[in-house]
Amino acid sequence: MEMRWWCQRVYGGRTRKMVFLALLLSLLLAVQFISSHVHQVSERGEMRALASTSFPVQEGMQQANTPTATAESKLNPPDVRSRLKSWMVVGCMPGGSMKAKQDGEARDQVLASINKLQTRDIQKVLRLYDSYNNPKTVDKNRMNQALQMLKMGLLEEVSAQIYPDIMDATKNARPLSTMPRPGPLQVIIATTWRSGSTFLEELLASHPGVYNHYEPLIHFGLRQVRGGEEAERAQKLILDLLSCRYAGHDDYLSTARQIRELVARNQLVWKACSNEELGDALCYNDGFLSQACSLYSWSAMKLVRLRLRHLEPALKDEKKNVRIIYLVRDPRGVMNSRSATVAWCNTPDCNDPKFLCSDMKADLLAAKSLMQQFPGRVILLRYEDLALNPVNRTRQLLSNLGLDFDSHMEDFLESHTNRNIDKPWSTSRDSKTRVTYWATKLSKERLDQIQGACGTIMASFGYLTVNSTAGVTLDKVLGPIPFSALKH
Structure with missing residues (x-):
């Protein structure tokens, strides 16, 4: 066949x-x-x-x-x-x-x-x-050629801008042993479906020096991993990918062949491993991916299926220098996006606000504990704050992470925050209008259902309840995050 x-x-x-x-x-x-x-x-x-x-x-x-x-x-x-x-x-x-x-x-x-x-x-x-x-x-020579192509792409995109001495030494055949190197950094975006994670992941990955582990748990299906054997399998995969170990993860690689975005979102990698004449089989070779991943000092990983407490092992490995962005969004916006924007949200884990807000409560408790154990390495970010002030919040976030504000990131923000492309997976939005967009869509019955299940946890993140969707303005639904919410 x-x-x-x-x-x-x-x-x-x-x-x-x-x-x-x-x-x-x-x-x-x-x-x-x-x-x-x-x-x-x-x-x-x-x-x-x-x-x-x-x-x-x-x-x-x-x-x-x-x-x-x-x-x-x-x-x-x-x-x-x-x-x-x-x-x-x-x-x-x-x-x-x-x-x-x-x-x-x-x-x-x-x-x-x-x-x-x-x-x-x-x-x-x-x-x-x-x-x-x-x-x-795949042919070994082809793999080596692709890796050399990727190395040159990284030198041009990253070293020439941030570490010009490395690029200069490469062009003039000088040794690189004394040249400055970027330190390792692995960023994990921990959240749930339709919380703005794709926008944030694409923003970080627009930096040419960031390797993108996109949705590594997608083959787990449309459910939340809260514990047990599934959580252990998820942890092993995450830790291995953060270490650029792809061998033995056939389920993940098989899924990547069906959903090529798992690899193709790394544009420099995809350009090196795929072409019309020889196809893209190399892009799913575990040896190639391990070597390609190892060329990057920085990486980003988006997780929407694994609850926050299960990421503690990643933080314990100091060599990886893992930072977690705990991304939250107003449950009313999340549930509206799940019901009005996509057709696949058909499981209780996805369409029942009780499960969403129960997970938010558990994640907040985990965030407090992890912030205490690993100071400065867990960052709480509200989607609404990023949407309302994308440039300044991005600068602040990158400063906390230790990443530079690359020109590619500036271009990304300019093209993705000032216009609406109304498609389920589009991240091009007029970001300021998205914060209260749910008020134009939710029925009174659905509003009451969400606020009834989520009122307590909403208050912990500064989300204010309303009696009606009529006349909703920003000041009526969004307040500051209470300081007490982050105290352990």
């Missing part, structure tokens, strides 16, 4: 068919020429490699299962040629028939060329196909 999909994609039109065939034949001839002049591979090693359904992977990657020694001894070059031919005839042309005479002639030419190839050449073609589709078997 995968082969057929790939072939259909490549053979999408007559022009692309002929271009592909020409490239394939050129590649095969080039490989055959090189292989005849370079070191010879022993026949025994050759047969062992050919016996694998998934060809040998590079160092640091998980090795696929291989057939037994008995199967190896039976495999011979004609078997491999037969398999490659079957891919060309059956996989690419359903039913084994061609729609046009020209296509049939092109196929015959390719099949004739296959018969002339040496075994090792066929092996290279199969490995090329495998690396196109399988993240675990």
Whole structure:
């Protein structure tokens, strides 16, 4: 099925068919020429490699299962040629028939060329196909080239602006050992759905020196992780990603292939690992991601499914220098956004204000405890304060985190806070009007339901209750955060 999909994609039109065939034949001839002049591979090693359904992977990657020694001894070059031919005839042309005479002639030419190839050449073609589709078997040279491209991008985007001595030393081939380096910083945004977390995550990630761990728990589904075995699994994944360890997290990587934003939000990384000719399989290779992630000193991670108390282990690791932004939003705004903006909020954890505000109470208690244990490393931020004064609040936040106010961040704020794009996942809003937007949408019944479930915790964060949505103004619904709310 995968082969057929790939072939259909490549053979999408007559022009692309002929271009592909020409490239394939050129590649095969080039490989055959090189292989005849370079070191010879022993026949025994050759047969062992050919016996694998998934060809040998590079160092640091998980090795696929291989057939037994008995199967190896039976495999011979004609078997491999037969398999490659079957891919060309059956996989690419359903039913084994061609729609046009020209296509049939092109196929015959390719099949004739296959018969002339040496075994090792066929092996290279199969490995090329495998690396196109399988993240675990991507070519090592391609990985190294992508990492070099990423390094240069980071040097240009970050070092040239913030650490010019590093860029100068690189251009002039001077040693870097004495050059200033950015210290490590891992920022975790801890909140819940529809609380402004995507805006804040995109703001931080707009800094070219920040690696973005976007929604790492998305495969846990539309529920909150409050404890038990699920919390332990979530903690392990979070700690591993903060350490740039991707190996062993197949569920996460499988989800990333389905929802590519988990990787693609790192624009420099995505640019380095994906292209039209070779696809994006490299972008989901655990070895590549680990090395790419390690090139960044700073990272941001958005969590909307894990409650705050479970982030204590991350704070205890002083080498990571983890800072937590505990982001809260008026429950009325949260619940309105969940019901009026998106269609997927269909679980009690998402659509029942009792669960939302129970979690807010638990998170506030956890925040007080963590603030006492780790002074200066847990920051409480109200979405409304950021929306009303985005530039100044961003400057203040970055100062607390130890990050510079990069020009990319200024551009992001300019383009995302002055206009409304009314789509569920858009972060472009006229931010000042969003604070009381819920008042134009909530019914009196829904308002009473939310305030009845959340009145106490709303007061703790400075959110004022109202009797009606009519005539709501900012001063009627938003006050200062009581000092007592943050006392342990």
